[in-house]
Amino acid sequence: MPAAWHASLRLRFAARAGRTALVERRHQGPLLVQKPLYPEGDICHVVVLHPPAGVAGGDRLDIDIAVEAGAHAVLATPGATKWYKSLGREAAQQVRIDVADGARLDWLPQENIVFDDARARIATDVVVAPTGSAIGWDAVVLGRQASGERWSSGALWLDTRVAGPDRALWIEQSQVDATSPLRPAVAGMDGLHILGTLWAVGQGATPALAETLAEPLPYAPDLRAGVTCLAGSAGQSMLLLRVLGRDMEAVRRVMTGAWSALRAPIHGVAARPLRLWAT
Numbered sequence: 001m002p003a004a005w006h007a008s009l010r011l012r013f014a015a016r017a018g019r020t021a022l023v024e025r026r027h028q029g030p031l032l033v034q035k036p037l038y039p040e041g042d043i044c045h046v047v048v049l050h051p052p053a054g055v056a057g058g059d060r061l062d063i064d065i066a067v068e069a070g071a072h073a074v075l076a077t078p079g080a081t082k083w084y085k086s087l088g089r090e091a092a093q094q095v096r097i098d099v100a101d102g103a104r105l106d107w108l109p110q111e112n113i114v115f116d117d118a119r120a121r122i123a124t125d126v127v128v129a130p131t132g133s134a135i136g137w138d139a140v141v142l143g144r145q146a147s148g149e150r151w152s153s154g155a156l157w158l159d160t161r162v163a164g165p166d167r168a169l170w171i172e173q174s175q176v177d178a179t180s181p182l183r184p185a186v187a188g189m190d191g192l193h194i195l196g197t198l199w200a201v202g203q204g205a206t207p208a209l210a211e212t213l214a215e216p217l218p219y220a221p222d223l224r225a226g227v228t229c230l231a232g233s234a235g236q237s238m239l240l241l242r243v244l245g246r247d248m249e250a251v252r253r254v255m256t257g258a259w260s261a262l263r264a265p266i267h268g269v270a271a272r273p274l275r276l277w278a279t
Contacts, residue, residue: 004056004057004058004059004060004089005029005030005052005055005056005059005060005061006028006029006059006060007027007028007029007030007031007050007059007060007061007062008026008027008028008029008031008061008062008063008064009026009027009031009032009033009048009061009062009063009064010024010025010026010027010064011024011025011033011046011063011064011065011066011073011075012024012025012065012066012067012068013044013065013066013067013068013071013072013073013103014068014070014071015068015069015070015071018042019038019041019042019043019044020042020043020044020071020072020073021036021044021071022036022044022046022073024066030050030051030052031048031049031050031061031063032048032049032051033046033047033048033049034046034047034049039272039275040074040269040272042072043072043073043074043269044071044072044073044074045073045074045075045076045274046073046074046075046076047075047076047077047078047276048063048075048076048077048109049077049078050077050081053079053082054081054082054083054084055081055082055083055084055091055093055120056084056085056086056091057084057085057086057087057088057089057090057091057118057119058086058089058090058091059091059092060091060092060093060094061092061093061094062093062094062096063093063094063095063096064096065095065096065097065098065105065107066097066098066100067097067098067099067100067103067104067105067132068100068103069100069101069102069103070102070103071100071103071104072103072104072105072267072269073104073105073106074105074106074108074274075105075106075107075108075109076108076109076110076274076276077109077110078110078276079110080110080111080112080113080141081093081109081110081111081112081113082112082113082115083112083113083114083115083118083120084115084118085115085116085117085118085154086117086118086119086120086154088119089119090119090120090121091118091119091120091121092120092121092122092123093120093121093122093123094123094125095107095123095124095125096125096126097124097125097126097127097134097136098127099126099127099128099129099132099133099134099201100129100132101129101130101131101132102129102131102132103129103132103133104132104133104134104267104269105132105133105134105135105136106134106135106136106259106263106267107126107134107135107136107137108136108137108259108274109137109138110139110276111138111139111140111141111194111196111248111252112138112139112140112141113141113144114140114141114142114143114151114154114156115143115144115149115151115154116143116144116149116150116151116152116153116154116178117153117154118154118156119154119155119156120154120155120156120157121156121157121159122138122140122156122157122158122159123157123158123159123160124136124138124159124160124161125160125161125163126161126162126163126199126201127163127164127165128162128163128164128201128202128236129164129165130164130165130235130236131203132201132202133200133201133202133203133204133266133267134199134200134201134202135198135199135200135201135259135262135263135266135267136198136199137196137197137198137199137255137259138158138160138196138197139194139195139196139197139243139248139251139252139255140156140158140194140195140196141193141194141248142156142176142178142183142193142194142195143193145193151178151193152178152179153178153179154177154178155175155176155177155178156175156176157173157174157175157176158172158173158174158175158176159172159173159174160172160197160199162199162201162238164236169201169230169236169237169238170199170230170238170240189244190244192222192244192245192246193246194243194244194245194246194247194248194251195242195243195244196225196241196242196243196244196245196251196252196254196255197240197241197242197243198239198240198241198243198255198258198259199238199239199240199241200238200239200241200262200266201236201237201238201266202238202265202266202267203235203236204265204266204268205229205237205238205239205265205266206229206237207229209229209239209262209265210227210228210229210239212261213227213239213241213258213261213262214226214227216257217241217254218254222245222246222247222250223243223244223245223246223247223250223251223254224243224244224245225241225242225243225244225254226241226242227239227240227241227242227258228240239262241255241258243255256273256277259271260273
């Protein structure tokens with residue numbers, strides 16, 4: 001059985017001389033970032049790289065991101081994360097994000113593709129200070145549908161927590177088994193194999209904004225989406241967008257459209273599509 005990769009990445013962003021700088025970058029194993037880019041002037045963009053291009057059974061990826069007061073960071077990945085057949089072993093990714101007061105973060109990785117017989121655990125823990133803001137998303141494709149592969153065996157765990165400094169705004173712990181009766185059930189995934197989730201935390205996350213975001217969302221047999229406003233303590237609130245679909249390009253259009261509509265109300269910065277999305 002091949003040896004497993006254990007990799008970690010620690011990034012810290014801070015405001016320096018009128019723009020955001022990547023002031024700490026530590027990595028162990030095959031996780032790293034490219035040179036910081038500034039396509040939006042003072043906002044720091046970085047691309048998180050995983051050179052093996054896939055996560056195999058026994059692999060563990062740990063990513064820690066801290067955005068200090070006054071900084072604004074945008075993080076993305078160059079392509080989909082592939083979760084390979086795991087030979088009975090779990091593979092895991094843990095992402096921890098800390099956004100300070102007055103800081104802003106866009107966490108915009110491309111989708112996760114779960115291969116047949118994979119056992120994948122994807123966990124995300126986000127803490128946003130009362131005057132900070134964050135927008136992030138994740139999408140999961142069950143099976144290599146473009147290659148005609150069905151996800152007929154394996155398991156997926158999705159653990160997500162988005163919180164303020166004192167209490168959680170949203171916690172979800174879910175397990176999806178390939179043979180679960182909820183996958184074809186109307187009350188479950190209704191036979192669809194792509195799940196997208198977008199969360200947005202900030203003082204601009206209001207019920208009125210949720211209503212505006214909901215108006216253009218699709219609701220069709222192969223693509224449907226809905227949005228909810230969740231209120232927390234100390235005036236904090238978040239918007240939660242869920243998307244189910246059959247085609248990743250269609251799901252991606254819904255999520256990027258929502259991000260574009262949310263960025264100005266949440267961050268106070270106009271949306272500018274990432275160059276990676278055009279490649």
